[in-house]
Amino acid sequence: MEKRRWIERSGQWALAASVLAISASAFAMPPTAAMWDNGCAACHGTLGASAGPAMPSLAGQSKEAIVAAMKSFKSGARPSTVMGRLATGYTDADFAVMGDFFAGQKLHITQQTLDPMRVAKGASLQASKCGGCHTENGKVSNDDAPAMASQWLLYLRMQMALYVEGKRKTPGMSEAIKKLSSDDLESLMQFYASVK
Ligand code: HEC
Numbered sequence: 185m186e187k188r189r190w191i192e193r194s195g196q197w198a199l200a201a202s203v204l205a206i207s208a209s210a211f212a213m214p215p216t217a218a219m220w221d222n223g224c225a226a227c228h229g230t231l232g233a234s235a236g237p238a239m240p241s242l243a244g245q246s247k248e249a250i251v252a253a254m255k256s257f258k259s260g261a262r263p264s265t266v267m268g269r270l271a272t273g274y275t276d277a278d279f280a281v282m283g284d285f286f287a288g289q290k291l292h293i294t295q296q297t298l299d300p301m302r303v304a305k306g307a308s309l310q311a312s313k314c315g316g317c318h319t320e321n322g323k324v325s326n327d328d329a330p331a332m333a334s335q336w337l338l339y340l341r342m343q344m345a346l347y348v349e350g351k352r353k354t355p356g357m358s359e360a361i362k363k364l365s366s367d368d369l370e371s372l373m374q375f376y377a378s379v380k
């Protein structure tokens with residue numbers, strides 16, 4: 185094929201691709217992996233690696249954790265600022281595709297300014313109080329428990345506040361938290377934020 189025709193055709197492909205991208209961001213098409221990245225990236229960062237500090241990274245969370253979160257946002261069981269409204273537009277099948285997509289991304293490692301004393305205290309509390317469910321220092325997303333290693337501190341604090349107020353509830357965890365002071369919880373959040 186001559187060069188000119190090839191260039192014209194490439195132009196058509198580029199146009200088709202941009203039209204696809206626009207309709208994908210309008211969520212008019214059946215779900216594809218690329219669509220999740222377009223639709224979620226504005227807040228959760230490229231490939232689920234959030235630029236912080238109030239938006240959680242989704243990269244490396246298990247499929248179960250993403251699906252569980254989306255379902256509870258949708259039902260209203262989990263309080264939210266934006267996700268509840270957003271989740272009502274999707275089906276369980278969509279949630280499964282989102283889960284597969286973000287579970288396939290590498291954990292987002294962040295560099296945050298933290299207090300080493302608190303990080304050390306949080307590490308020992310994690311081992312005794314939280315590690316049964318948040319395994320490997322929160323690096324591994326265990327079933328429906330999200331990965332928390334390197335998660336943004338502000339986001340973790342905001343979610344922990346919802347637990348402390350009893351607005352967000354998780355069986356087993358809500359009880360574990362009651363035995364801890366707010367100082368202990370702050371140390372735990374700093375610890376998770378520190379894990380690389
Ligand atoms: C307008 C910004 C925005 C968009 C777009 C957005 N999110 Fe969110 N997301 C948030 C915020 C903020 C939170 C924290 C909960 C809340 O307050 O709504 C969150 C929380 C989440 C969580 C919980 C994470 C955790 O660690 O528990 C999941 C899962 C999630 N979003 C998935 C998605 C997916 C999938 C998409 C794309 C279909 C998406 N979000 C699009 C803002 C957004």
Ligand code: HEC
Nearest residue numbers: 253313314317328329330343344354355356357360361372
């Ligand atoms: C019985 C198991 C269990 C225990 C024990 C537990 N958690 Fe959790 N945790 C979970 C699950 C499951 C979720 C996600 C629940 C959901 O999406 O509703 C969660 C969510 C969280 C979140 C929100 C993360 C996010 O991305 O939104 C934080 C923060 C957290 N846990 C901290 C802790 C701390 C600190 C401890 C120890 C004091 C602890 N957890 C103990 C199971 C547990």
